[in-house]
Each structure stands twice: as C-alpha cells, then as structure tokens.
Amino acid sequence: MPSATSLAPPSAPADPPRRRRREPSAAFHAYAYRVGAAALRPPWSAAEVVRHAYVVGYRCLLPVLVSMVPFGMVIGVQGMKILDLFGAHRLLSGLMALLVIRELAPVLTSVLVAAQAGSAFAAELGAMRLKEELDATAVMAVDPVSWHVVPRVLGMALVTPALTVLAAVGGIAGGWVVAVYGRGLPHGEFAAHTVALIGTWDLWASAVKGLVYGVTIGLVSTWRGFHSSGGAEGVGRAVNDTVVICVVSILVLNYLLSTLMFTGAGAAG
Amino acid sequence: MSVPAVEFAHVSKAFSGRVVLQDVDLRIPAGRTTVIIGPSGAGKSVFLKLLVGLLQPDEGRILVEGEDLTRLDEEGLYRLRRRIGMLFQDGALFDSMTVGENVAFPLRRHTRMREPEIDAAVASVLASVGLPGTQERMPSELSGGMRKRVGLARAIVLDPDIVLFDEPSSGLDPVTSDAIDQLIVEMRERLGKTFIVISHDIVGTFRIADHIAMLHGGRIVARGTPEEIRHSPDPVVRAFLRRNIPLPPLPGEREESP
Amino acid sequence: MTAAAGIPARFLATVGGYAGFTWDCAAATLRHGLRTDATLREAYVIGVRSLPVLVTMAVFVGTNLSIQGHAAFRTLGAHSLVGMFVALAGVREVCPLLAGTMVAAKTGTEICAQLAVMRTKEQIDALEVMAVNPYAELIAPRLLGIVLVMPALTVLTLAAAIASATAVAVWQLDVNPGEFRDYVFDNIRLADVGIAVLKGVLFGAVIATVSGFFGLTSERGPEGVGRATNRAIVAICVVCVMLNYLVTAVAYR
Incomplete structure (x- = not known):
C-alpha cells in the first residue's frame, strides 16, 4: 500500500521472500545436530582434537584406575564368598572378567569421565559464554561450535574407549590381587578361566560402549556449558546438570546397549 | 583528637x-x-x-x-x-534470602528481638536508605545501586x-554514584x-x-x-x-x- | 620443584587442608552450636531434590543388574541365579555406591557451587564480618542434613532397583517370577541392608565435607566455581569407591 508521507522510501522492488534467519535453538537435539553437522563439515582443528583428547586422558586416567582397582577388589571379596557356597570359586576369574569388561568398566569409566572431564568442559564453556568469548568467536566469523565444541566432543570420543579398556585391566587386576594373594586361588587357574570365558567380541563391545558414552558425555557437557546463562551460578548449574544428566543417560544407554549386545541369540557365544 | x-x-x-x-x-x-x-x-x-x-x-x-x-x-x-558494619563492593547480599531477610539477618543472629520488632527495625532502616517497602524483593531483581543501598541497610541495622x-x-x-555519595x-x-x-x-x-x-x-x-x-x-x-x-x-x- | 614432584606435594597439601577443614568445622559447630532449623530444612531440601533423579537412576541400575546377571550366568547354564546376583551385587555394592555417586552429582555439586558462588560474591566474608561463623552456619547443617536423609535414600534406591530388576527379569528375560523372588529374598539379610545404609551415611558425610571444603576454598570468579565443583565431584567419587572397598573388606571378611 503506498504511503502518504514524503519520507517513505520509493517502493522497493519486490524481493523474493527469504526465510528469516533463526537463532540456533538451545534444545539438545538441535544442538547435537549442529555439532554433528559441524563435525562432518571441516575445517576444525585436528591439533585441538588431539590436545583435548590428551587432556581428557591425562586428567581421567588416575581417577579411573584409582576407582576401578578397588571395585575389582570388591568383586573379588564378594565373588569368592558367594561362589564358595557352590564350591565353584574357580569360576570367579571368568565371571568377574566378563562383568568387568562388559559392564562395570564402561559404566564406571564413563561416570568418572563425566565427573572429571565432562564437568570441566561444562565449566570451561560456561565461563567462555559468561565472558562473551563465544560471542567474540562468532563475531570474528569463526563458528564457535566448530572451533570450541567439535574438538572437545571428538577428543572425548577418542579417549573414552581407551580409558574403558585400561579400566577393565585395572579392575581385573584388583580382583586378581584379592583372589590370588588374599584367598590363595592358583594363579594359573585364575588366568586360564579368565581367557576361557571372554572373547574378542566382549572387548569390542566394551570399547563400543566407551565410544557411545564418550560422545554422549561430550555432547551433554558442552551443551550445558554452551547454553549456560546467569553469571557464576550459571556455571555451577551447568556443571551440576552435566553430571546428573550424564550419569542417568549412561545407565539408560547401558541397559539398552547390553540388551542389544548380550541378550540377542548367540551374541555372547 | x-x-x-x-x-x-x-x-x-x-x-x-x-x-x-x-x-x-x-x-x-x-x-x-x-x-x-x-x-x-x-x-x-x-x-x-x-x-x-x-x-x-x-x-x-x-x-x-x-x-x-x-x-x-x-x-x-x-x-x-x-x-562493625561493612558495605561490600557488590553488596554481598545472600541470594537465597529476600531483601528483608538479608537486613534482618544480623538482628536474628545477634539480638533477642521479637519478630514484630525485627520487622519494624528492617522497615525503618530500609526507609532510611531510600528503599521503603522493598522487603519482599530478591537481590537478583535489584539494580547495582539498590544492592548497595540494601547492603548499607544490613551494615547499619545493628547500630555499629x-x-x-x-x-x-x-x-x-x-x-x-552521586546518589550513593549523597546517602x-x-x-x-x-x-x-x-x-x-x-x-x-x-x-x-x-x-x-x-x-x-x-x-x-x-x-x-x-x-x-x-x-x-x-x-x-x-x-x-x-x-x-x-x-x-x-x-x-x-x-x-x-x-x-x- | 619439578612438575612431577609437584603433584604429590599438591595432593598432600589438599589432604592436609581437608583434614584441617573438617576439624575446624567440628570445632566451630561445637562452639557455636548446631542450627537445628537449618539442618532440618537442608535435610528436607536435599531429600526432596535428589529423590526423582535418584529413583530414575535406581530403576536403571536394577535393569542393568538383571541383564548383567543373566548374561553372566547364562554362560554357565544357570540363569535362574540372576535373582541371587541382583540381591547380592545390588544390595551390597552397586546400589549404595551409585546412590552415593548420584547424591554427589546432584547435591554435592550443588553445595560446592553454591558455596563457591557465595565466596565469589564476598558473601562468606560478609558472614564473617557480621560475626557469624561460616562453618557453623553453612557446613554443619548441610552435613547433618545429608547424613539424616541418606539412610532413607539408600533404602529407597534398593527397593526401586530390586523392583525394576524383577520387572526386567520376568518380562524381558523370561525368568520364573516365583523363582526370582525366592532367590532375591533368600539372599538379602537384614545385616546387608544395614551395611548398605552405613555405607550411604559414610558417603553422605564424605559428600558434604568434600564439597564444602572445595567450595569454601575455591578461587573467586566463574572459573573458580567451575573448577571447585569439578574437583569436588571427582574427589568424592574416588573417595567413595575406596571407602566402599574398606567397608566391604571389613564387613564381609
């Protein structure tokens, strides 16, 4: 409709209607899609990926081992007691190795990775959001997701499976100490039953679980940090949310993955 | 001297x-x-x-x-x-408490005043710093200048x-800033x-x-x-x-x- | 001092700081008296806030236990033993430990972040200047609040886990319900539940003091808040796992 005022601009040529650009959504699925798209569309820095992988591994290795070894010892103590009831304590090592590799190492490792590295990611990105570093990155025409988020997620995805396998070794070592030195189970028998009951499939399953949980932790922690708001409290809240959401998701995913991997006919051999 | x-x-x-x-x-x-x-x-x-x-x-x-x-x-x-009363840089009000509870805090902890007396004291000291009737507000809703005024009210409520x-x-x-100096x-x-x-x-x-x-x-x-x-x-x-x-x-x- | 030599030194300094902190807390609480009203409020808040996420977690712990037990014992052709596995592994070890982890994740990080924020905003200094002891005011009520609710939370976790384990065993894994129930209840002694509750209480004490320590000694600013929370949760997890082993080693000799 023509305007009456002289200040009105000359009627603009009809531009083809373009969709208004929308602000990126803070919902998890939208965020995960954004990260996935950025990961598939380089450039992102491989050096940054390696650096984050190294930091995650370096920070988490000690906590993981320090928790997994006592946990293996607990299984040793309890398992020996129970299997004695059946006169079957020779089976301890095999059953324990099975449990540790398939279930406990992936779950405990990723819970600790969430607590240690996940909460650190959330805190770092939360502080960057607060100090407008993320906005500054975007204003300098660098996608903050490619630059700050993708390397973290990929780094964590690389390292968590490795940590899981190391944790499994640590857990079995803990049980071995209790069974062989504490309860006098012959060393050869322990080793033989361990090897007899576990297959390569179990090791792969363990690493795959580690990979899935690593990606989950990476996404959840950076998501809470990236979209945090509200000052120092916001950073605290991001860390808190990260750990809670990660622990629950790990348990849910573990149930689903175990069902898929180990209850299917013939899967576990 | x-x-x-x-x-x-x-x-x-x-x-x-x-x-x-x-x-x-x-x-x-x-x-x-x-x-x-x-x-x-x-x-x-x-x-x-x-x-x-x-x-x-x-x-x-x-x-x-x-x-x-x-x-x-x-x-x-x-x-x-x-x-001694102290006004901190950003007020240092307790975020979990209302303005009124913040100002009443020293009275509750260090005096045996009853609730009606505390309410009266809080109302009067808040009025004296130019924020009458703000007892129910939360610190996060206040501007920087208001937080300082509430911080001052809390600092002087015990008559230090x-x-x-x-x-x-x-x-x-x-x-x-001028207004705070004036205060x-x-x-x-x-x-x-x-x-x-x-x-x-x-x-x-x-x-x-x-x-x-x-x-x-x-x-x-x-x-x-x-x-x-x-x-x-x-x-x-x-x-x-x-x-x-x-x-x-x-x-x-x-x-x-x- | 080289970097390698710095780590044990820093570790020892932290342990020493923590020991001093707990001592100061105990001393301050004895001197200034316990704030009963605040303790009860904290107990209520902690209990109610961690309940939903704790129950969610317990449900999936139970499902995991059934799947794991089933997969392990099937190799021996004795899959009805899954009930025994759920009872023994779940009640004695996994449930108390994961309940501790969850309360640490939820309440521990909350306490730590809260205190670190208060420190950043000079609110702890403000307490001191108003002649109120921060330990007696902030730490003791949270510590006792957690310790009060932990037994109830632990028992609830056990119940929820066993219920969901039963559901998975019966509906997903086709274990005979009667057999499963017998194996579960034959293998839970009252003492086992007692030891689980004891573990819960110990973990609660660790959660409150460790998160209080890292919160009150945090560096100022948002990075400080994040770092303190991060350190607290990791320290709690590691200490709880070790404590769990000690209790198990003594109780189930």
Whole structure:
C-alpha cells in the first residue's frame, strides 16, 4: 500500500521472500545436530582434537584406575564368598572378567569421565559464554561450535574407549590381587578361566560402549556449558546438570546397549 | 583528637613474598568520615580485610577502639565485629534470602528481638536508605545501586560504631554514584558514627571525606583534610588527582598486581 | 620443584587442608552450636531434590543388574541365579555406591557451587564480618542434613532397583517370577541392608565435607566455581569407591 508521507522510501522492488534467519535453538537435539553437522563439515582443528583428547586422558586416567582397582577388589571379596557356597570359586576369574569388561568398566569409566572431564568442559564453556568469548568467536566469523565444541566432543570420543579398556585391566587386576594373594586361588587357574570365558567380541563391545558414552558425555557437557546463562551460578548449574544428566543417560544407554549386545541369540557365544 | 576509632601501627602484609602493605601507620578519628584513596593495586582491599580481621598482618598492630585485633581469639574477634558494619563492593547480599531477610539477618543472629520488632527495625532502616517497602524483593531483581543501598541497610541495622565501605561507587553509573555519595553524607550526619571508605573515585572522595589518606604502593603517601590533600605539593598525590595513571613509581617500589 | 614432584606435594597439601577443614568445622559447630532449623530444612531440601533423579537412576541400575546377571550366568547354564546376583551385587555394592555417586552429582555439586558462588560474591566474608561463623552456619547443617536423609535414600534406591530388576527379569528375560523372588529374598539379610545404609551415611558425610571444603576454598570468579565443583565431584567419587572397598573388606571378611 503506498504511503502518504514524503519520507517513505520509493517502493522497493519486490524481493523474493527469504526465510528469516533463526537463532540456533538451545534444545539438545538441535544442538547435537549442529555439532554433528559441524563435525562432518571441516575445517576444525585436528591439533585441538588431539590436545583435548590428551587432556581428557591425562586428567581421567588416575581417577579411573584409582576407582576401578578397588571395585575389582570388591568383586573379588564378594565373588569368592558367594561362589564358595557352590564350591565353584574357580569360576570367579571368568565371571568377574566378563562383568568387568562388559559392564562395570564402561559404566564406571564413563561416570568418572563425566565427573572429571565432562564437568570441566561444562565449566570451561560456561565461563567462555559468561565472558562473551563465544560471542567474540562468532563475531570474528569463526563458528564457535566448530572451533570450541567439535574438538572437545571428538577428543572425548577418542579417549573414552581407551580409558574403558585400561579400566577393565585395572579392575581385573584388583580382583586378581584379592583372589590370588588374599584367598590363595592358583594363579594359573585364575588366568586360564579368565581367557576361557571372554572373547574378542566382549572387548569390542566394551570399547563400543566407551565410544557411545564418550560422545554422549561430550555432547551433554558442552551443551550445558554452551547454553549456560546467569553469571557464576550459571556455571555451577551447568556443571551440576552435566553430571546428573550424564550419569542417568549412561545407565539408560547401558541397559539398552547390553540388551542389544548380550541378550540377542548367540551374541555372547 | 581523642582515642582514634582505628589505629594501624607499623602494619605490613605480604602475600608469598609480594609486599602489599608496608609499614602503614594511620590513626582514623572517631565520628568522622575517612577516605582511603589510591589507584587499584595500592593495597586498599587488603587494608580493609585487615581491619575486619579477615587477614592477619605479618607485622604491626591494629587497634579498633583501643582493642588489638591481632591478639584477639575468635570469640573476641566476633564480639568486636558486632560493632562493625561493612558495605561490600557488590553488596554481598545472600541470594537465597529476600531483601528483608538479608537486613534482618544480623538482628536474628545477634539480638533477642521479637519478630514484630525485627520487622519494624528492617522497615525503618530500609526507609532510611531510600528503599521503603522493598522487603519482599530478591537481590537478583535489584539494580547495582539498590544492592548497595540494601547492603548499607544490613551494615547499619545493628547500630555499629564503625561503618566500612568497600568502593561504594564502583560499578555504578555517575548519577547513581552521586546518589550513593549523597546517602553516605546523609547517613554520617544522622548516625554520627565513624565511617571508613576505600575508594579510587576522586570526585566522590572530596564530596564525602572529612579526612583523606592516600595509599600508594602499599604505603601511606599523604594524609590530611580534603583541602590539604587538594593543595598537596607531593608529586604522587598531584599526579593521582590529575588522574595521571600510572603514577610515578616510589623509590624502591615493587611491581603490583591488581 | 619439578612438575612431577609437584603433584604429590599438591595432593598432600589438599589432604592436609581437608583434614584441617573438617576439624575446624567440628570445632566451630561445637562452639557455636548446631542450627537445628537449618539442618532440618537442608535435610528436607536435599531429600526432596535428589529423590526423582535418584529413583530414575535406581530403576536403571536394577535393569542393568538383571541383564548383567543373566548374561553372566547364562554362560554357565544357570540363569535362574540372576535373582541371587541382583540381591547380592545390588544390595551390597552397586546400589549404595551409585546412590552415593548420584547424591554427589546432584547435591554435592550443588553445595560446592553454591558455596563457591557465595565466596565469589564476598558473601562468606560478609558472614564473617557480621560475626557469624561460616562453618557453623553453612557446613554443619548441610552435613547433618545429608547424613539424616541418606539412610532413607539408600533404602529407597534398593527397593526401586530390586523392583525394576524383577520387572526386567520376568518380562524381558523370561525368568520364573516365583523363582526370582525366592532367590532375591533368600539372599538379602537384614545385616546387608544395614551395611548398605552405613555405607550411604559414610558417603553422605564424605559428600558434604568434600564439597564444602572445595567450595569454601575455591578461587573467586566463574572459573573458580567451575573448577571447585569439578574437583569436588571427582574427589568424592574416588573417595567413595575406596571407602566402599574398606567397608566391604571389613564387613564381609
């Protein structure tokens, strides 16, 4: 409709209607899609990926081992007691190795990775959001997701499976100490039953679980940090949310993955 | 001058080898407003923390109304602190409590007043800082200037002998900052207590101060009435008043971090 | 000092700091008295806030236990033993430990972040200047609050886990319900539940003191808040796992 005022601009040529650009959504699925798209569309820095992988591994290795070894010892103590009831304590090592590799190492490792590295990611990105570093990155025409988020997620995805396998070794070592030195189970028998009951499939399953949980932790922690708001409290809240959401998701995913991997006919051999 | 409200006697303080205060000797008179000015990193915050016993000096004595703070046990220190009120930089209000609960906090913890009396006291002190009827607001809903007013209300609600102000004008726009200065002058006239202010705001300082001491590089470099400071021949003082930052270094000065 | 030599030194300094902190807390609480009203409020808040996420977690712990037990014992052709596995592994070890982890994740990080924020905003200094002891005011009520609710939370976790384990065993894994129930209840002694509750209480004490320690000694600023929370949760997890082993080693000798 023509305007009456002289200040009105000359009627603009009809531009083809373009969709208004929308602000990126803070919902998890939208965020995960954004990260996935950025990961598939380089450039992102491989050096940054390696650096984050190294930091995650370096920070988490000690906590993981320090928790997994006592946990293996607990299984040793309890398992020996129970299997004695059946006169079957020779089976301890095999059953324990099975449990540790398939279930406990992936779950405990990723819970600790969430607590240690996940909460650190959330805190770092939360502080960057607060100090407008993320906005500054975007204003300098660098996608903050490619630059700050993708390397973290990929780094964590690389390292968590490795940590899981190391944790499994640590857990079995803990049980071995209790069974062989504490309860006098012959060393050869322990080793033989361990090897007899576990297959390569179990090791792969363990690493795959580690990979899935690593990606989950990476996404959840950076998501809470990236979209945090509200000052120092916001950073605290991001860390808190990260750990809670990660622990629950790990348990849910573990149930689903175990069902898929180990209850299917013939899967576990 | 009678017994000073606060006396620093040869006080020194260093953090892991870095000297922050060096041989500070200062008497702060009772019933007046004394402003400690200086550029950031001069040791002003440490001065204030020493004065309330949050830090212990490495050397020297700190007398508050004749009592040596450095030799008090915890109980004595807490007894002394009940006579001191402090306005923190951003108010330091408890986020989980309403404005009213924040102001009532010292009354609930240190007096046996009943709830109606507490309500009356809170209402009156909030009115006196220009925020009547704000009891139910949360600190997060307040502007920076309002948080400082509530912080001041909480600081004076126990009717302390000494009121401390940590950078009352920091983080405020000039208009709000003027209003806070005005409030400090009013409160001083009404209460007649000892006010000690640390500040880097030159204009505000001359508006509120009865006495000024200038801290630079961990030392008191000048002291006197506003007139005396304004006409001080000291090059460091003159440079600061002309807002020439950085100031000329003192002989043998160490590097300061903020 | 080289970097390698710095780590044990820093570790020892932290342990020493923590020991001093707990001692100061106990001393301050004895001297200034316990704030009963605040303790009860904290107990209520902690209990109610961690309940939903704790129950969610317990449900999936139970499902995991059934799947794991089933997969392990099937290799031996004794899959009905899954009930025994759920009872023994779940009640004695996994449930108390994961309940501790969850309360640490939820309440521990909350306490730590809260205290670190208070420190950043000079609110802890404000307490001191108002002649109120921060330990007696902030730490003791949270510590006792957690310790009060932990037994109830632990028992609830056990119940939820066993219920969901039963559901998975019966509906997903086709274990005979009667057999499963018998194996579960034959293998839970009252003493086992007692030891689980004891573990819960110990973990609660660790959670409150460790998160209080890291919160009150945090560096100021948002990074400080994040770092303190991060350190607290990791320290809690590691200490709880070790404590769990000690209790198990003594109780189930």
